[in-house]
Amino acid sequence: MSSNKSSNVSEKTEQISGKQEFSIGEILKKRGVSRRDFLKFCSAMTAAMSLPASFAPTVAQALDEVKRPTLVWLNFQDCTGDSEALLRAANPTVGELILDILSVDYHETIMAAAGHQADEALESTITKYKGKYICVVEGSISMKDGGVYGCTSGKTHLEIARRVCGSAFATIAIGTCAAYGGIAAAIPNPTGAVGVRDAVPGATIINLPGCPCNADNLTATVVHYLVFGKIPALDSHGRPLFAYGKRIHDNCERRPHFDAGQYVEIWGDEGHRKGFCLYKMGCKGPATFHNCPTQRYNEKTSWPVAAGHPCAGCSEPQFWDAMGPMYKRLPNVPGFGIEHTADKIGLGMAVGVGAAFAVHGAISALRKDKDPAEKTKED
């Protein structure tokens, strides 16, 4: 594909990144990535963005021409699971693409620089590319007591987030913690943890929740930005519709078993071995929006339900509290003990009401009430 006709998109991204560097296509060629592998990657990304296959050449052309964007990666209160997921991307070519092409200019976990050097690198990146770089945030932000529970090089995460995310072109909150506070924000939330959207109101934020986030969804989000020069369409939780627009339950490979009424009843039973639906084991697929069934994890190898574990609902807000108990379908009734399901309480109520009326009926049968007709004489 020739790159002498400069497309609108590449100009725009050049402006944004401000770098006079090689285009992604050129970098790839230098790295020895074959054209075939590159096109395969482009088709995979087109599919991940829920675009029709006919878009693949457009994606390839745009990536050929576009300059690499500047990306800053911040780690806050997290387990580094999302970085892990990214680094462990199974296919080395795609892994390289993600790491080298998207050029992480600052990433505390994997950068060579440390200490003041690292601080300087961050500082210079965000001043030089103000309003043009992409910031990726991993982990929640502590808000309580001025945010003192989470600090990096003497600054609170809150302070860093407000500064770095505030002047980014867009911030990608990767993983459930960065998106909604995640595990750290679970009751009783001792550090007052929140997601980036609550810590830096007003910033442009793309939430990519998931525990961990599927690396393909991150790549697809960045590719979307490179190809179209804007952030993807988001749902009301700030998640890209291409990845979070469908419910797990509606795309699940076990769905035919759900509709057939075939369920796993206990772990390891015959149904479990046959791949029946995990609904009765507390699957939260009916309440969770994510592309796990189609995109799957680790180069489309597997995902929890395929492996025989119910969906935990990890990409929904406050999942640790809202989606619990993990192996029960319905939440516990607030104020009652954990063994009291809604139905036990309901049945108790119904039996109580029934019994009360049975007693009432018995008394009424024995009791001689005045006939209404007697009273009419008084009328």
Add this chain to the structure above:
Amino acid sequence: MSEPLIFKRYYVWQLPVRICHWVNALSILLLSITGFLIGYPVIAGSSPQSFVMGWVRFIHFVAGYALIISVISRLLWSLNDHCFSGWREYFPFLTKEGRAEILVMLKFYFFIDRKTPDAVGHNPLAVTAYVGLFLIFFGMFASGFALYAEHAPGGVMATALKPVYLLMSTQTMHLYHHIGMWLIICFVINHIYSVWLLDIKEKGGEITSIFSGYKYTTKVHVFSEGKECDENGCFIRVKK
């Protein structure tokens, strides 16, 4: 009591009221059975090609639509100017006469007074329960349709129900939907019992009334909202 009693026949439940009642009752029955099976699926298909849960959910959704249509129709019907089905009948606690009638009812239920009430139209206490029931219905509609619309996020129904999604998580909706079912079941137990009790005690043909539309009374004058009603349930003159 040697002189013969003269019972007068009143047309209390017009046809639309009765139709709505039985559509409600039937759909509640179906919704509760299928709803319970959705919560605790016990009938298993023999092969992945069978559609057992699929049909159970389908019946639930069809009955859900039937119920919402019936309830809304009944609410619209209550705008008409009829003694026994107008909306004012539902709020007896707003008027002094109504509150007095509720008190009579309560005294009867709690065995305080042997005087049996003789409600020709709605029983004033039952009517108060219907208001509660309708509120529960609307909670069921909101949570039910919000759960239903999740198969098509961004669709017309999901967009219209956005406030519900903002108000509670999907899991909370499942929970409230479930609790709502049990509240309705409690209502039904209460309702059928009271209807049966009053059928015996009031001697006005309570149970048959919801089939035929007629109730009987020996009362000389029948009032509703302080206005007197004729045998067809039309207001005839203002009291006093």
